[in-house]
Ligand SMILES: Cc1cc2nc3c(=O)[nH]c(=O)nc-3n(C[C@H](O)[C@H](O)[C@H](O)COP(=O)(O)O)c2cc1C
């Protein structure tokens with residue numbers, strides 16, 4: 001498998017952003033194979049391979065494909081939308097895929113379009129990824145000029161900086177030229193999506209994984225990973241680790257193997273304090289959970305989510321109140337403001353955490369933190385509200401003593417020696433976020 | 442080009458963007474990116490009006506969209522922009538020392554522009570470079586990783 005291209009594996013030593021080299025590595029053979037099958041056969045293969053979405057929720061791609069009505073059951077066009085908005089703190093895999101193997105993504109998009117018999121593909125790439133946009137747009141041109149598109153059109157659309165546009169319904173509104181705010185659901189995108197047409201929304205890596213299913217065959221593909229989630233995934237490893245980076249490995253690799261074998265352990269040989277297994281939006285793990293396998297179901301059984309498979313390593317120099325505060329400032333900044341629990345609740349959480357960190361916290365604030373979390377969880381229009389709670393609630397639960405010590409000492413037990421002491425966030429640089437204290441006000 | 446030619450050219454470019462979408466409204470983000478580039482990196486009120494006219498939308502609508510996204514600047518910016526990510530992975534890798542070094546070297550706080558108009562300095566959320574943290578983005582191009590000791594050289598380069 002080592003020299004065979006899956007997603008990033010096998011790309012070493014070649015410039016696969018060039019069509020000729022990508023083809024020499026076997027590229028676009030799967031597209032040809034796909035076009036020799038019927039759409040129904042293709043959906044069956046993707047379902048049989050149990051390919052699960054790599055964008056965060058792990059939803060089976062085959063099931064999503066079968067929810068999109070075929071040409072005889074719809075009145076207008078259908079769409080394929082590739083979610084390339086990657087903005088989850090800790091995640092940087094889609095970026096590397098687009099930069100190094102853009103044709104892998106294009107091939108996946110074309111196969112998906114054939115599968116639902118759509119003529120329109122949109123790739124929504126976050127605006128900050130300018131270099132990646134240039135590489136991808138050039139690859140799209142090259143593939144189009146080579147006649148690979150047939151009657152399909154692929155358009156690369158640049159976003160402009162908004163985490164919420166990674167949420168699929170917000171992404172669709174943004175793509176339609178609106179403020180990127182989530183839509184109430186149902187209806188879901190496969191039924192009513194872009195321009196009200198049936199729309200398949202999939203993550204970059206999900207689509208880029210499709211060609212290898214056809215190349216290897218379903219049975220061989222299922223030999224990789226675990227039964228409930230076959231295949232490889234690109235883990236983004238970052239934080240206090242010796243060798244951060246993207247590692248494409250079979251789903252179900254343990255945290256221990258990823259962090260200690262591939263990542264060469266905690267940087268500077270320091271003690272491990274916490275591991276965030278799926279990007280900043282998921283509950284934190286403690287060092288006793290190193291043997292948890294990193295696949296959707298195993299991580300969930302252990303109390304968290306694999307999310308975007310972004311693993312953040314935290315060493316013992318970091319204050320968890322500060323980490324929670326920094327994370328919560330992100331959610332407050334990125335809340336689209338459409339619903340009250342998320343818009344107001346994230347502010348409350350920031351204020352409470354700030355107060356505890358500053359040494360003005362009261363004993364009752366620890367309960368209040370949990371109460372505010374309960375008032376947001378499950379009561380928001382989209383999952384951002386839940387994300388804003390998962391992180392902080394888990395820090396309080398798992399590091400309760402550290403929160404308690406802030407109250408007891410009337411200040412941060414780290415003094416000014418926490419590794420992230422004084423970290424400034426974007427929300428701090430705008431005067432309008434100077435807020436009255438909701439608890440004393 | 443004269444201002445009139447400029448305006449015509451801008452409308453022409455926006456028409457081209459509109460033409461690639463099934464619904465022309467989808468072109469608004471591309472039009473705003475374009476207008477921002479042509480106006481020195483930000484969107485003064487007249488830029489929003491140009492976009493509104495070319496898009497056949499009201500200026501209020503264009504303003505409501507532009508204000509939603511972080512990359513559209515509604516306040517003047519310097520000739521260069523320096524952005525430092527301070528989200529979790531970058532923070533853990535020492536981003537605050539990079540922020541401090543830029544503030545010292547530039548003589549401004551985060552969110553401000555230097556008096557000579559050379560550099561706008563901002564803090565941003567996760568830029569998607571967490572594996573090579575801390576990430577600094579200079580004029581929309583990533584530099585990663587950047588350490589506090591690299592900051593002086595970057596600033597000298599920009600002040601050129
Ligand atoms: C706040 C929020 C942000 C999200 N950001 C992304 C993102 O950047 N990229 C992504 O692929 N999915 C993101 N998602 C998940 C998408 O809504 C959607 O589930 C995904 O694109 C579906 O693709 P998949 O089935 O291939 O995973 C986000 C969800 C939420 C609630």
Ligand code: SF4
Pocket residue numbers: 164181182334335336337338339340342343380381382383384385386
């Ligand atoms: S939960 Fe937050 S981000 Fe999601 S729709 Fe509500 S306000 Fe917007």
Ligand code: FES
Pocket residue numbers: 089090091526527528529530531532566567568569570571574576
């Ligand atoms: S946390 Fe800084 S680039 Fe992701």
